[in-house]
Amino acid sequence: MRGSGDAVRGATRRAFLLGGAVAGVGAVAAVGIDAAMAAQAPDATASVPLNGDVIVPFYGVHQAGIDTDAQAHVSLVALDLLPDVDRDGVRRLLRTLTDDAARLTRGEGALADTEPELATAPARLTVTFAFGPGLVSRTGAEAPTWLRPLPAFSVDRLRPEYGDGDLLLQIAADDPVTVAHATRMLLKDARAFATSRWVQQGFRRAHGSERPGTTMRNLFGQVDGTANPVPGTTAFDEVVWARDGWLAGGTGMVVRRIAMDLDKWDHLDRPGRDQAVGRSQATGAPLTGTDEFDEPDFAATDAIGFPVIPEFSHLRRSRPDDPAQRIFRRGYNYDQTPPAGEVSDAGLLFVSFQADIDRQFVPIQRRLDELDLLNEWTTPIGSAVFAVPPGCQEGGYIGEGILS
Amino acid sequence: MITRSLRLGALALTATLALAGCAGTASPAPAAESASFASSDVWVKAADGGMSAGFGEFTNTGDSDLTVVSATSPATSSMQLHETVQNESGQMVMREVEGGFVIPAHGSLELTPGGSHLMFMDVTAPLRAGDETTITLTFSDQSSVEITAPIKAFAGANENYDGGSGDMDMGK
Numbered sequence: 361m362r363g364s365g366d367a368v369r370g371a372t373r374r375a376f377l378l379g380g381a382v383a384g385v386g387a388v389a390a391v392g393i394d395a396a397m398a399a400q401a402p403d404a405t406a407s408v409p410l411n412g413d414v415i416v417p418f419y420g421v422h423q424a425g426i427d428t429d430a431q432a433h434v435s436l437v438a439l440d441l442l443p444d445v446d447r448d449g450v451r452r453l454l455r456t457l458t459d460d461a462a463r464l465t466r467g468e469g470a471l472a473d474t475e476p477e478l479a480t481a482p483a484r485l486t487v488t489f490a491f492g493p494g495l496v497s498r499t500g501a502e503a504p505t506w507l508r509p510l511p512a513f514s515v516d517r518l519r520p521e522y523g524d525g526d527l528l529l530q531i532a533a534d535d536p537v538t539v540a541h542a543t544r545m546l547l548k549d550a551r552a553f554a555t556s557r558w559v560q561q562g563f564r565r566a567h568g569s570e571r572p573g574t575t576m577r578n579l580f581g582q583v584d585g586t587a588n589p590v591p592g593t594t595a596f597d598e599v600v601w602a603r604d605g606w607l608a609g610g611t612g613m614v615v616r617r618i619a620m621d622l623d624k625w626d627h628l629d630r631p632g633r634d635q636a637v638g639r640s641q642a643t644g645a646p647l648t649g650t651d652e653f654d655e656p657d658f659a660a661t662d663a664i665g666f667p668v669i670p671e672f673s674h675l676r677r678s679r680p681d682d683p684a685q686r687i688f689r690r691g692y693n694y695d696q697t698p699p700a701g702e703v704s705d706a707g708l709l710f711v712s713f714q715a716d717i718d719r720q721f722v723p724i725q726r727r728l729d730e731l732d733l734l735n736e737w738t739t740p741i742g743s744a745v746f747a748v749p750p751g752c753q754e755g756g757y758i759g760e761g762i763l764s
Numbered sequence: 765m766i767t768r769s770l771r772l773g774a775l776a777l778t779a780t781l782a783l784a785g786c787a788g789t790a791s792p793a794p795a796a797e798s799a800s801f802a803s804s805d806v807w808v809k810a811a812d813g814g815m816s817a818g819f820g821e822f823t824n825t826g827d828s829d830l831t832v833v834s835a836t837s838p839a840t841s842s843m844q845l846h847e848t849v850q851n852e853s854g855q856m857v858m859r860e861v862e863g864g865f866v867i868p869a870h871g872s873l874e875l876t877p878g879g880s881h882l883m884f885m886d887v888t889a890p891l892r893a894g895d896e897t898t899i900t901l902t903f904s905d906q907s908s909v910e911i912t913a914p915i916k917a918f919a920g921a922n923e924n925y926d927g928g929s930g931d932m933d934m935g936k
């Protein structure tokens with residue numbers, strides 16, 4: 361998995377100097393230095409590698425930013441190709457953006473970067489490219505059958521300003537300055553080929569606030585994403601990676617903007633919240649268990665015979681009977697400036713990766729559309745579907761498989 | 765990756781020239797200037813026509829100074845080697861550098877927007893973002909190297925040209 365492949369760029373100067381001192385004067389002195397370092401807390405912490413220096417490799421079989429432990433900040437940018445951009449234009453665009461991404465993710469300025477100083481802390485920056493139906497059709501390549509807008513769901517209140525797009529860039533890092541710079545650099549180089557359709561920004565806990573691997577909480581306070589397959593496992597590979605054609609080693613991506621009515625949620629007391637989800641807000645455990653990762657017991661009933669995990673609960677409605685209907689979620693919270701007089705404009709940037717959107721995602725969403733008590737407080741207001749091409753090797757570019 | 769391939773290209777060219785030197789004469793010929801030249805991160809500003817410019821880093825790995833005396837590209841009818849200097853009225857202007865670009869021994873020369881650059885005087889075929897063009901540099905000993913450079917959209921590099929007709933074409 362990518363998380364374990366992260367590299368820290370060299371040792372910090374302090375660690376290097378200390379290492380030299382230890383080697384030079386022997387073990388006895390080393391103990392003395394350890395004690396001295398422990399006594400001077402600021403110096404001791406200064407030898408810890410900076411998270412800003414951590415690099416997620418750009419090149420690989422798969423694109424980074426999917427099986428990468430989710431970074432703290434994301435910018436999702438959807439672009440529309442200009443009318444005169446043909447197949448060769450798509451190639452030129454992708455070659456340029458690939459080179460930018462490769463350089464930025466290793467902590468260098470892009471070529472012709474006017475602010476390379478902002479690129480020096482990659483902070484696990486990843487840039488993930490995903491193709492909408494429009495881009496694929498410009499190349500003349502065959503699109504996967506599921507690469508089209510999702511079927512209309514009755515709960516949807518979709519706004520065009522948060523939907524669709526020809527090319528999606530998922531730009532994520534643990535540092536918002538890094539995300540801002542990378543986004544600007546990529547958009548500058550895309551300007552001759554495309555216009556910005558929408559930008560959606562999201563966040564999770566800051567780096568270092570929680571143990572890595574902790575399931576995120578959404579702004580309702582719910583533990584959100586417990587059932588995710590774990591990167592690096594066979595289950596993850598089966599759920600996420602496509603196997604056929606130019607998409608082999610890539611995946612399908614669903615982006616939905618889900619508004620969460622925090623004011624209405626305030627009216628619901630803790631027992632009601634737990635019933636709506638089927639999990640305890642405190643621990644994330646199913647109502648039939650005590651630990652977040654306990655398997656839910658859907659057959660369990662209470663004293664008067666009602667299911668402990670209600671029929672209308674999100675947990676029961678979203679859990680597939682068919683193991684093929686699984687997805688990998690990698691969403692973010694959003695919390696934007698509310699309209700004047702309102703308290704919040706918040707929600708979830710729902711992002712899921714799955715090899716086949718029609719087979720894996722759509723059946724789950726259909727069930728939630730038919731019945732899910734959470735629909736009382738949540739409203740999908742944006743929706744987009746993309747095909748994520750595989751990664752590339754050094755010298756190549758993202759999307760070369762669709763253009764060759 | 766573009767940088768790496770440029771460097772490899774320069775190395776390959778070096779090897780070819782070195783072999784030619786060995787085969788051509790029994791006594792050891794002085795190494796061509798091009799043999800100690802390397803370039804990295806070379807790029808050219810996109811332009812539909814008119815003027816444009818190329819930038820990057822030139823490195824000299826040899827023991828004596830290198831002088832680039834001229835440059836050409838199929839994308840322009842002529843190319844000049846420019847530096848940016850302050851004129852009599854205090855304005856920063858670009859002008860043709862006298863005697864060519866000197867790359868000091870074991871040193872480097874940076875060509876940057878607002879500084880020295882390769883001036884495409886009259887772009888004959890559109891320099892389109894995302895494409896590549898080639899630049900051939902000729903040294904004072906008449907040896908030469910060819911560099912492949914990606915083309916990038918760039919908003920800057922609009923210096924006044926002291927010997928010409930005003931701003932560079934913005935291109936796209």
